[in-house]
Amino acid sequence: xxxxxxxxxxxxxxxxxxxxxxxxxxxxxxxxxxxxxxxxxxxxxxxxxxxxxxxxxxxxxxxxxxxxxxxxxxxxxxxxxxxxxxxxxxxxxxxxxxxxxxxxxxxxxxxxxxxxxxxxxxxxxxxxxxxxxxxxxxxxxxxxxxxxxxxxxxxxxxxxxxxxxxxxxxxxxxxxxxxxxxxxxxxxxxxxxxxxxxxxxxxxxxxxxxxxxxxxxxxxxxxxxxxxxxxxxxxxxxxxxxxxxx
Amino acid sequence: xxxxxxxxxxxxxxxxxxxxxxxxxxxxxxxxxxxxxxxxxxxxxxxxxxxxxxxxxxxxxxxxxxxxxxxxxxxxxxxxxxxxxxxxxxxxxxxxxxxxxxxxxxxxxxxxxxxxxxxxxxxxxxxxxxxxxxxxxxxxxxxxxxxxxxxxxxxxxxxxxxxxxxxxxxxxxxxxxxxxxxxxxxxxxxxxxxxxxxxxxxxxxxxxxxxxxxxxxxxxxxxx
Numbered sequence: 001x002x003x004x005x006x007x008x009x010x011x012x013x014x015x016x017x018x019x020x021x022x023x024x025x026x027x028x029x030x031x032x033x034x035x036x037x038x039x040x041x042x043x044x045x046x047x048x049x050x051x052x053x054x055x056x057x058x059x060x061x062x063x064x065x066x067x068x069x070x071x072x073x074x075x076x077x078x079x080x081x082x083x084x085x086x087x088x089x090x091x092x093x094x095x096x097x098x099x100x101x102x103x104x105x106x107x108x109x110x111x112x113x114x115x116x117x118x119x120x121x122x123x124x125x126x127x128x129x130x131x132x133x134x135x136x137x138x139x140x141x142x143x144x145x146x147x148x149x150x151x152x153x154x155x156x157x158x159x160x161x162x163x164x165x166x167x168x169x170x171x172x173x174x175x176x177x178x179x180x181x182x183x184x185x186x187x188x189x190x191x192x193x194x195x196x197x198x199x200x201x202x203x204x205x206x207x208x209x210x211x212x213x214x215x216x217x218x219x220x221x222x223x224x225x226x227x228x229x230x231x232x233x234x235x236x237x238x239x240x241x242x243x244x245x246x
Numbered sequence: 247x248x249x250x251x252x253x254x255x256x257x258x259x260x261x262x263x264x265x266x267x268x269x270x271x272x273x274x275x276x277x278x279x280x281x282x283x284x285x286x287x288x289x290x291x292x293x294x295x296x297x298x299x300x301x302x303x304x305x306x307x308x309x310x311x312x313x314x315x316x317x318x319x320x321x322x323x324x325x326x327x328x329x330x331x332x333x334x335x336x337x338x339x340x341x342x343x344x345x346x347x348x349x350x351x352x353x354x355x356x357x358x359x360x361x362x363x364x365x366x367x368x369x370x371x372x373x374x375x376x377x378x379x380x381x382x383x384x385x386x387x388x389x390x391x392x393x394x395x396x397x398x399x400x401x402x403x404x405x406x407x408x409x410x411x412x413x414x415x416x417x418x419x420x421x422x423x424x425x426x427x428x429x430x431x432x433x434x435x436x437x438x439x440x441x442x443x444x445x446x447x448x449x450x451x452x453x454x455x456x457x458x459x460x461x462x463x464x465x466x467x468x469x470x
Contacts, residue, residue, distance in 0.1 A: 004328060005328075069445075069449075070441075070445055073402075073406070073444060073445040073448040073449065074406070074441045074444050074445060075406040075407070075409035075420060075444060076406075076409075077409045077410060077412070077413075077420055078409060078420055078423065078437055078440055078441055078444065079441070081423075081424075081427075081433070081437050082434070082437040082438065082441060085433040085434045085437060086434055089249040089434055090249070167312075167313065167314035167315070168314070169314075170314035170315075170316040170317055171316060171410060171413075173316075174413055180317075181314070181316060181317055181320075184317065184320065185320075188324060193325075193328060194320070194321070194324035194325040194327075194328065195321070195325040195328055198317055198320050198321040198324065198325060199321065199325070201317050202313045202317055202318065202321060205312065205313045205314055205317060206309065206312045206313055209312040209313070210308065210312045213311070213312060
């Protein structure tokens with residue numbers, strides 16, 4: 001049963017293959033970091049525009065709400081192909097890596113935007129009113145009053161979303177981006193046993209994701225401790241995969 | 247660069263795509279209930295089991311929550327034949343979804359188990375309930391209400407996750423989209439339609455779940 005596996009093991013464990021796998025691992029990580037980092041920024045902009053009062057902003061608000069509701073309900077795989085073909089249709093020749101990054105940004109903006117909104121809503125509205133009464137502009141309120149309190153609610157689920165997305169980027173191999181999963185397929189096509197190639201890919205994803213999961217737990221525990229001191233218990237609860245439960 | 251949309255050809259395939267949506271729904275439904283079963287027993291083992299069983303369940307949960315579902319699916323689909331076990335794409339994906347969501351649901355359910363007060367379990371013990379009986383009559387009625395919202399969220403998330411099944415060749419919504427796109431070459435139109443179908447079925451599922459939650463469990467669930 002394991003003879004194929006054992007026969008190929010010495011041929012598989014070369015320095016060249018290890019370097020190749022490491023390169024693919026950094027690509028996977030880079031893709032997620034770029035995508036979710038930009039998604040975090042755009043999420044802030046989206047929430048800011050979505051909460052701007054005034055009838056002039058009604059179309060903007062409607063657009064932002066439908067953006068979030070739409071892209072939270074479209075599978076990453078379908079979005080990847082949509083971005084790929086739309087960019088080709090527009091006559092652009094972006095690299096596949098860029099296309100994967102754009103899709104990640106589009107999806108993570110919607111998800112992280114919701115997380116940020118939940119965080120901002122956890123700060124009581126009287127604080128907005130008070131700061132507004134003291135002639136703060138909206139940006140100043142956000143910067144000096146709301147965000148210092150809200151980031152403790154925002155960071156744990158946003159980080160959890162980032163860790164979940166490391167695993168979801170495996171789908172990007174389907175449009176042809178060279179990352180861990182694609183390298184696994186490459187090794188299988190090269191003739192290595194599927195258990196060997198996909199098994200090592202699984203281990204590498206685990207190595208990438210598990211320390212970050214632990215870091216996320218650590219951050220959450222630290223923040224909970226500091227929150228317990230402040231005795232604020234009305235925060236929305238989050239599940240480990242970054243969706244709101246309440 | 248100019249691009250002319252041609253919706254006619256894409257819409258002609260609409261019934262075919264909806265057939266795919268049906269496969270998506272029942273694949274995710276079956277996977278969800280298998281995952282719930284695994285999750286219930288996993289959470290039971292984690293809360294009341296002996297030490298070795300707790301460790302075993304922990305290894306299972308940590309492994310599946312930290313590896314991508316797509317790669318475990320590849321592992322099952324291409325790796326198991328080396329041991330002489332050949333599964334069809336649909337069965338592979340069902341097994342994979344069940345194992346993957348079982349791990350996440352174990353964690354979700356354990357949160358519910360923790361929320362049950364210790365005194366109630368002691369009361370059930372003193373009335374001579376076995377573990378299965380106290381789970382059935384004491385814990386489940388409690389956690390059904392607490393866990394309804396996270397589990398229905400998880401189900402929606404799973405509907406989107408089953409699109410990965412298309413990669414193994416299951417002809418569900420995304421898989422049929424690839425078929426139609428390569429037949430008609432109207433890729434952009436097809437993927438836009440498919441995206442809207444996904445949005446529609448998940449909103450329908452959310453609305454249905456919110457209705458069930460309100461009627462059966464008295465949970466205030468939000469559709470949006």
